[in-house]
Amino acid sequence: GDSVYRYWTFNGRVPGPFIRVRVGDTVECYLRNAEDSWMAHNVDFHAATGPGGGAVLTTSMPGEEHAFRFKALNPGLYVYHCAVPPVAMHIAAGMYGLILVEPEDGLAPVDKEFYVMQGEIYTEEPFGTPGLLTESYDKLLNERPEYFVFNGHVGALTEHFPLKAKVGETVRIFFGVGGPNFTSSFHVIGEIFDRVYQAASITSPPLTDVQTVTVPSGGAAIVEFKCEVPGQYVLVDHALSRAERGLAGYLIVEGEEQPDIFG
Structure with missing residues (x-):
């Protein structure tokens, strides 16, 4: 038989959605915690410059929603994840993803x-x-x-x-x-x-x-x-x-x- 596990996710998937922006863009993040959630959740973007990567600004109890914005100052490929303590538990349950901040000219094309x-x-x-x-x-x-x-x-x-x-x-x-x-x-x-x-x-x-x-x-x-x-x-x-x-x-x-x- 199959093994089954209750994941905690961003947008119902592990990893969370791949986010693609351009350096200098202002990114608006909306986080809503489902009514039937067991606990608080939030998101810390390694691509953000500011305390907690947005974690404090997005911390939502079940049924709550919060938003914040950040300017993508540095190009690169960055992890984002839930940062509610114990942080390791939220990450291990599936709350992580990547955000690509493309440089001004974008990346070279590939197939x-x-x-x-x-x-x-x-x-x-x-x-x-x-x-x-x-x-x-x-x-x-x-x-x-x-x-x-x-x-x-x-x-x-x-x-x-x-x-x-x-x-x-x-x-x-x-x-x-x-x-x-x-x-x-x-x-x-x-x-x-x-x-x-x-x-x-x-x-x-x-x-x-x-x-x-x-x-x-x-x-x-x-x-x-x-x-x-x-x-x-x-x-x-x-x-x-x-x-x-x-x-x-x-x-x-x-x-x-x-x-x-x-x-």
Whole structure:
């Protein structure tokens, strides 16, 4: 049977919606906490300059709504998350996402863009237990997750929504770590990142020809590569024991075989 978990979310999804603005834009955020919510929620934007990233201004009890605005002063790819104490619990329950602040000229065009975030789930029940799972505050405090996931649940980017591209296409992955606790060693098995915007700094020159990129909790990176050979590529955190706890995604590349490159 399936394992089921009660997530806390932004807009009913994990990660929350991908937000895309331009440097210098004023961003207006409206946050409404559902009537049937169990507790207060808010949002802290790492892209905002101001106390708490907006957390205090958006803190809403069940049934309440609040709004605030911030000016996006710095280009980059930034995490946002709920920051109601205990913050780690709200993040582990799914309340995280990414906001891209594009530079004045935007980003260079690519064929495919993907949004991937890594997170942890802490449950009383052992990994793989069927039925409704209970969140474990003890395991959270001791940083012992039962699950490591891409995009919210085991299988999200494998059997459910694999990434897809064609031979010859260029791919950009906006990658972030909600966490709340673990740093990712992000790697795509069988691919080399042509360009990596380390720490998601898009105003710095990218690193070139990179195998694995470190992405801290509450941080992000942008990786770009060209798909040269067809087949199935596996997205992992190269701390590979985590693959046994659910952390994997597929990029399926379709097209002609390329025996001069691989075969």
